[in-house]
Amino acid sequence: MTEVLTPVIVERVGGIQVISINRPAARNALNLAVAEGIRDAVDDLDASEELHAGVLTGAGGHFSAGMDLKAFLRGEQPSFEGRGLCGITVTPPRKPLIAAVEGWALAGGFELVLACDLVVAAETARFGVPEVKRGLIAAAGAALLLPQRIPRAIALEMLMTGEPIDARRAAEIGLVNRVAEPGGALSAAISLAQMIAANGPLAVRRTKEVAHAGTDWGTERGWEHQRPIIDEVFASADAAEGAAAFAEKRAPAWRGV
Numbered sequence: 001m002t003e004v005l006t007p008v009i010v011e012r013v014g015g016i017q018v019i020s021i022n023r024p025a026a027r028n029a030l031n032l033a034v035a036e037g038i039r040d041a042v043d044d045l046d047a048s049e050e051l052h053a054g055v056l057t058g059a060g061g062h063f064s065a066g067m068d069l070k071a072f073l074r075g076e077q078p079s080f081e082g083r084g085l086c087g088i089t090v091t092p093p094r095k096p097l098i099a100a101v102e103g104w105a106l107a108g109g110f111e112l113v114l115a116c117d118l119v120v121a122a123e124t125a126r127f128g129v130p131e132v133k134r135g136l137i138a139a140a141g142a143a144l145l146l147p148q149r150i151p152r153a154i155a156l157e158m159l160m161t162g163e164p165i166d167a168r169r170a171a172e173i174g175l176v177n178r179v180a181e182p183g184g185a186l187s188a189a190i191s192l193a194q195m196i197a198a199n200g201p202l203a204v205r206r207t208k209e210v211a212h213a214g215t216d217w218g219t220e221r222g223w224e225h226q227r228p229i230i231d232e233v234f235a236s237a238d239a240a241e242g243a244a245a246f247a248e249k250r251a252p253a254w255r256g257v
Contacts, residue, residue, distance in 0.1 A: 008037025009059070010044070013190055015197045017045045017054040024060025029068035030086060030108050035078035038112075039087030046093050049256060052197035052204070054093060055189045056116055057100035063125070064109025078108075085140040088115040092212075094205050096196050100189035101125040102182070106164070111140040114149065117208060120178045120189040121167040127175065128164030148215060150175050200238040201256040206230075 009020040019041040021028040028034075038056070045054045058064050067078060084090030085108055088097070092115050099105075099116035106128045113119055113127065121127075129146070131138045138146075138159065147155040150173045158165065170176040180188040196204060210226045217225050233239060237255050245252035 006037075007031070007033040008041060010037070010041045012051070014194065015050060015052040016190055016193045017041060017048075017051045018186070018190065019054060019056045021056075021058040021064055022060075023068075024058075024062070026068060027062045027065035027104065028058040028060070028109065029065050029071075030078045030112075031068040031071035032076040032078050034068075035080070035086040039080060039083065042088055042093040042097070045095055045097075051095070052201050053096040053098065053193040055098045055100050055186065055193055056112065057186050057189070058102065058109075062103030063099070063101040063105040064112060065104055066107030066109045079140070084115075085111055086115075088112065089141040092116075094208070095201075096193070096204060096208060098189045098193050100185040101127070101167075101176075102185050104128070104164075107131060107138070108140050111138065111142050111145075114141055114145045118189075118192065119170070119176045120180060120185050120192060121170060121176045122180050122182045122185040123167050124182045125167040125170075125176075125185065126164045127167075127170050128162065129159050130162040130164070132160060133162040200236075200242055200252070200254050202236050202238050202254075203233050203242075206233050 005022050007022055009022045011018045019038060021034055023029060045051050079085045080087050082090065089111055097116045098118045098120060099113045101113060101119060101121040102125060104126050105113050107130060110127055110129055129138050129142045137143060143159055146159060154173050167176055167179050171179050178188055206229050210229055241252050
């Protein structure tokens with residue numbers, strides 16, 4: 001039977017772009033249509049002056065069970081040259097992206113979570129990298145990025161055993177920022193995104209840039225490399241507006257420059 005659902009649903013909640021993988025019957029497995037939908041949605045997020053943060057989630061009680069193997073056998077590749085899986089694992093959006101996880105986030109689905117800056121998970125969420133159980137290696141970023149997000153020994157345990165962890169354990173090791181009631185991950189993620197969106201958009205984008213690039217720079221070179229970014233932010237109209245709004249005890253009117 002031909003699938004008729006829109007594979008990715010994109011909605012705007014104020015200044016937040018909500019991107020929902022919409023293949024619930026397949027546990028939101030990733031095929032080319034899903035990949036194109038996510039890629040286009042994050043491009044829209046970065047290009048829009050009205051959008052300040054994004055939330056990536058899955059419909060039907062699961063985040064994503066990973067790559068659609070049937071689609072893969074038909075020759076579909078849900079990755080893009082230079083951008084990675086769904087267009088975000090190699091080059092994530094410049095603006096903040098939050099994963100809202102219900103149910104399973106496995107394999108490629110888990111690697112989408114790692115492409116996000118922050119993670120909100122329902123108590124019933126589960127995270128796993130089961131590739132080694134199938135004689136494979138996590139190729140869309142987990143083997144590379146997971147040891148940067150959590151203690152190395154725990155990352156290696158997840159990567160080499162393939163066993164999943166629950167949301168509470170994920171929060172304990174620093175992978176998950178907030179744990180929500182079952183069914184509440186999306187709402188909690190939107191609330192977190194709104195807190196970010198209330199801040200100076202240029203400052204938020206540049207803060208993300210420095211935080212991610214700092215891993216490659218190292219501390220010593222980082223002081224030098226962050227200087228032009230900091231100078232740009234401090235000289236911006238938003239910096240002047242933030243100081244004025246604080247002094248005048250009013251909400252700032254950000255311009256994003």
